[in-house]
Amino acid sequence: xxxxxxxxxxxxxxxxxxxxxxxxxxxxxxxxxxxxxxxxxxxxxxxxxxxxxxxxxxxxxxxxxxxxxxxxxxxxxxxxxxxxxxxxxxxxxxxxxxxxxxxxxxxxxxxxxxxxxxxxxxxxxxxxxxxxxxxxxxxxxxxxxxxxxxxxxxxxxxxxxxxxxxxxxxxxxxxxxxxxxxxxxxxxxxxxxxxxxxxxxxxxxxxxxxxxxxxxxxxxxxxxxxxxxxxxxxxxxxxxxxxxxxxxxxxxxxx
Numbered sequence: 001x002x003x004x005x006x007x008x009x010x011x012x013x014x015x016x017x018x019x020x021x022x023x024x025x026x027x028x029x030x031x032x033x034x035x036x037x038x039x040x041x042x043x044x045x046x047x048x049x050x051x052x053x054x055x056x057x058x059x060x061x062x063x064x065x066x067x068x069x070x071x072x073x074x075x076x077x078x079x080x081x082x083x084x085x086x087x088x089x090x091x092x093x094x095x096x097x098x099x100x101x102x103x104x105x106x107x108x109x110x111x112x113x114x115x116x117x118x119x120x121x122x123x124x125x126x127x128x129x130x131x132x133x134x135x136x137x138x139x140x141x142x143x144x145x146x147x148x149x150x151x152x153x154x155x156x157x158x159x160x161x162x163x164x165x166x167x168x169x170x171x172x173x174x175x176x177x178x179x180x181x182x183x184x185x186x187x188x189x190x191x192x193x194x195x196x197x198x199x200x201x202x203x204x205x206x207x208x209x210x211x212x213x214x215x216x217x218x219x220x221x222x223x224x225x226x227x228x229x230x231x232x233x234x235x236x237x238x239x240x241x242x243x244x245x246x247x248x249x250x251x252x253x254x255x
Contacts, residue, residue: 005073005102007034007251010062010089012080012109013168014145016043019079019161022244023251030252037065039085041142046166051141055084055118055175062089066100075103075255080237081168083109083205084118084177090187091179103188105254107247108237111191111205117176121204134170142167152197152236161241185223190254192247196234229254 007027009020017036027034039058041049062085066074074093078086083106090101110121119127130143137144145165148158191209198206215225231250233239239247 005033005075005255006069006071007032007075007077007255008062008066008071009034009036010076010078010082010085011036011039011043012078012082013143014042014165015079015161016045016164016166018043018164019238019240023240023248026244026248027251030248032252035065035069037062039082041169042166043164049142049167049169051169051171053169053171055088055172055177057169058082058085058172059088059092062086063092063096066093067096072097072100073102074100075105076101077105077107077251078109079107079240080109080199080202081118081172083111084172087112087184088177088179090184091177094183094187101187103190103255104184105190105192105251106205106209107192107239108194108199108202109191109205110202111208112177114179114181115176117174118172119174120176122201123203126201130173134173138167138170140170142170143173148238151199151238151241152194153238153242157238157242161238181224186227188229189227190229190231192231192233192239192250192254194233194235194237194239197236199237 011019017038020036024034038044039061041053076086090104093101134143148161212225212228213230215221235243
């Protein structure tokens with residue numbers, strides 16, 4: 001792996017940069033430069049929580065990090081909700097700094113097309129529940145964190161995540177990505193699918209990638225189809241916590 005490439009790690013909802021603590025040393029040992037971004041209003045920046053935080057805020061967290069550090073070649077890794085973030089960030093960075101984004105890695109994450117939101121990529125019943133939860137328990141400002149057992153974590157790992165999770169800014173939930181799909185179509189993309197247990201709320205994105213992989217076997221495959229690779233992990237939704245070594249092997253293979 002070239003030292004000129006930086007893996008930019010972007011956490012999912014309710015998490016923070018802390019969730020990559022077990023992954024980063026392994027990447028460093030493998031000679032891979034890496035940086036974990038903490039999104040505004042969660043994790044280490046939970047004190048910044050406000051109703052004004054939007055998807056664009058989190059996208060700018062990533063874009064500004066790349067620009068300020070003057071990285072010339074990056075791999076964007078997005079976990080869960082952060083699939084929304086890295087998709088928009090990749091598009092914005094491509095318009096600012098052509099060729100800076102080398103590939104996208106969706107770690108058990110949402111995969112949006114133009115005009116889609118985190119909410120629209122979920123089952124309508126889940127969407128309605130989330131909106132109700134934000135309005136009642138979060139005062140319209142945040143989504144309360146779920147118990148980490150939902151992510152397939154138990155014992156000490158579950159307790160570790162539960163202690164660190166923070167409310168998720170609700171302003172990001174219904175914001176849509178604003179991209180040109182064709183700009184990102186040929187960019188190498190990898191989906192790491194965590195299947196034991198599979199998180200139901202990712203089913204739309206999971207099926208989207210599986211369809212792209214199937215389409216690769218046909219003569220009519222598009223650039224979007226051909227740009228995908230997919231790996232499976234026999235674990236729950238937070239492999240950076242309970243299977244960091246296996247995850248790092250896939251991250252390196254994905255690039």
